[in-house]
Amino acid sequence: MATLIRVTGDWTLAEDCAQEALVQALQRWPAEGVPANPAGWLMTVARNRATDVLRRAAVERRKLHELAAYPPAVADPGAPDGEEEVVDDRLRLIFTCCHPALALEARVALTLRTICGIPTADIARAFLVSESTMTRRLTRAKTKIADARIPYRVPSGPALAERLPGVLAVLYLLFTRGYDTDGEPAFADEAIRLVRLLDALMPGESEISALLALFLFQHSRRAARRDAGGDLVPLDRQDRARWDHAAIAEGRAVLGRVREDGPYALQARIAATHAAATSVETTDWPAIAAWYDALAARTPSPVVALNRAVAHGYAYGPAAGLALLAEARAGGALDGYPLALAAEADLTARGGDRERAAALFRRAAARTHAEPERRALLDRAADLDP
Numbered sequence: 001m002a003t004l005i006r007v008t009g010d011w012t013l014a015e016d017c018a019q020e021a022l023v024q025a026l027q028r029w030p031a032e033g034v035p036a037n038p039a040g041w042l043m044t045v046a047r048n049r050a051t052d053v054l055r056r057a058a059v060e061r062r063k064l065h066e067l068a069a070y071p072p073a074v075a076d077p078g079a080p081d082g083e084e085e086v087v088d089d090r091l092r093l094i095f096t097c098c099h100p101a102l103a104l105e106a107r108v109a110l111t112l113r114t115i116c117g118i119p120t121a122d123i124a125r126a127f128l129v130s131e132s133t134m135t136r137r138l139t140r141a142k143t144k145i146a147d148a149r150i151p152y153r154v155p156s157g158p159a160l161a162e163r164l165p166g167v168l169a170v171l172y173l174l175f176t177r178g179y180d181t182d183g184e185p186a187f188a189d190e191a192i193r194l195v196r197l198l199d200a201l202m203p204g205e206s207e208i209s210a211l212l213a214l215f216l217f218q219h220s221r222r223a224a225r226r227d228a229g230g231d232l233v234p235l236d237r238q239d240r241a242r243w244d245h246a247a248i249a250e251g252r253a254v255l256g257r258v259r260e261d262g263p264y265a266l267q268a269r270i271a272a273t274h275a276a277a278t279s280v281e282t283t284d285w286p287a288i289a290a291w292y293d294a295l296a297a298r299t300p301s302p303v304v305a306l307n308r309a310v311a312h313g314y315a316y317g318p319a320a321g322l323a324l325l326a327e328a329r330a331g332g333a334l335d336g337y338p339l340a341l342a343a344e345a346d347l348t349a350r351g352g353d354r355e356r357a358a359a360l361f362r363r364a365a366a367r368t369h370a371e372p373e374r375r376a377l378l379d380r381a382a383d384l385d386p
Contacts, residue, residue, distance in 0.1 A: 001114065002089035003043065005096075006152055008050050011114070011142045017053070021046040091154045091201050094194070098167040099150050106141040107170045108177070113138055116190040125184075168211055168264065171195050175215055179222070188219060199254075210258045210265035216251035217271035220244040232376040236280040248275045266295040285315035302333035310343050318351035338368040342377060349384055358384040 004014035021042045035041040097110045109127065112118040124134035144150075155163050171191050178188025195212045202208055224242040227233050255272055258265050270291045277283035292308035305328035313321020325344055334340040345360035361381035365374045 002093040004046055004050065006089050006092060007047070008054070009152070011145070013050055013053060015114075017046040017049040018042075020049050090197065092152050094198065095154050095163060095167060096145065096150060096152050098163075098170045099145070100163070100166050101148055101150055102141055102144060104170070104173065106137060107166075108173050109134065109138060110141045111170055111174060111194075112187065112190070115194065118186065118190065122184065122186075164205065164207070167198070168195075168207060171198075171211065172264075175218075179218060185222070188215075188222075191215060192219060206258050206260040207262045207264050209254050210262060210268045213251045213255040213258065214264055214268040214271055216247045216254065217268065217275050220247040220251070220275065226372070230372065231379070232372040234376060234380075235274070240278065243275070251275070261294065261298075263295065263299045266291050266298065270295075280314075283314070285311060289315040302328060302331070302337075306334060306337075306340055306343060310347070313343075313347045313350070318347045321347045322351070336367055338364040338373075338377075341367065342380075345380070354384040355386070358382075 001014055001018050004018055005011055008014050008017075024045055025038075025042060029035075093115060094111070097114055098107045102110065105127065109123050112123050113120060120134050120138065121131045124131045127134060129137075154160070171194055174194070175188050175191035178184050178186060178191065192212070192215045195208065195215060199205075199208045199212050220243050221235075221238065223244065224238040224240065225233055233239075251268070252272060252275075255265075255268050258268070261269070270288050273284050273288050273291070289308070289311040292304065292311045296304050296308050306325065309321050309324035309328055311321075312324050322344065325340070325347065328334060329340065341360050341364035345357045345364060348360060349357035358381040361377050361384070365377035365381065368374045368377065
């Protein structure tokens with residue numbers, strides 16, 4: 001797909017020709033056998049189909065010339081010959097899908113559809129819209145790329161430094177879409193796969209490695225976040241034996257390569273500190289509070305302020321956490337936010353006021369839209385009721 005988009009300059013044509021090549025493979029390979037170079041076979045069939053379409057449509061001579069000049073067979077992507085070209089095309093496609101001229105939601109959807117191959121219906125469900133609506137959004141995004149003549153390339157020099165955070169933000173949001181309590185788990189898997197690819201294609205970029213480490217630490221807890229009945233299990237009640245310790249070990253190794261403490265590195269260090277503990281009680285909360293102090297100074301936001309308050313509450317006592325939480329809410333950005341109410345409830349309970357804490361947990365449950373999260377909050381309230 002990435003190579004066909006580069007060669008034809010037409011996203012829809014590239015998608016159609018790639019699909020037709022796959023259909024021919026499904027029809028012919030069972031009878032004729034799988035060719036020695038399957039990737040080359042598919043590329044040749046797709047390229048020939050694109051050439052026919054462009055010739056019949058009498059499209060620009062330049063595009064036709066590019067196709068005619070393209071070699072008839074493409075080397076296996078796993079072989080040394082042709083590997084650099086495949087790598088470059090994948091990078092180009094990632095940076096094009098994540099171009100800042102597109103709205104963030106469109107970037108995520110286009111990444112899911114074009115790079116990950118997620119069906120449009122599944123993307124629509126994740127974004128809570130109809131399949132036809134998502135199809136139109138994807139079409140508009142591709143049209144904008146064509147009409148705005150967004151270059152199909154990886155930026156270089158200062159432009160790369162400017163664009164890379166936007167690409168990482170898309171991958172971060174993609175992971176979050178899969179990691180949330182009501183998210184699509186496959187999206188988190190795809191985010192990890194893509195950041196692995198980016199880490200391999202752009203070695204030495206500290207924040208890419210940091211983002212990969214963060215994903216690995218967070219994803220290691222997935223199996224322990226739900227009980228047998230599908231209910232959400234909070235961090236302090238999770239069975240840590242069910243955490244993916246191989247992923248944690250890989251996360252530590254990746255984080256060991258990070259030499260700069262950017263926003264993702266700071267979050268990864270927080271996650272690594274959680275992963276190193278055997279329980280909430282043995283967690284190095286002062287270290288986590290210090291990392292959150294650094295993160296709040298680097299990238300201040302209401303959610304960071306909320307998490308910082310919780311960390312200080314565990315490190316230095318509930319009163320310290322409630323004081324920082326009150327500061328975080330002063331601007332009104334956290335008004336009605338269920339996790340802010342849940343954090344206040346937890347700190348209040350730890351301070352000894354069980355009745356008020358139970359009422360706060362119930363208020364948080366009333367404001368959340370995720371059913372597993374709502375049940376977990378009501379369970380906490382029930383535990384605190386006299």
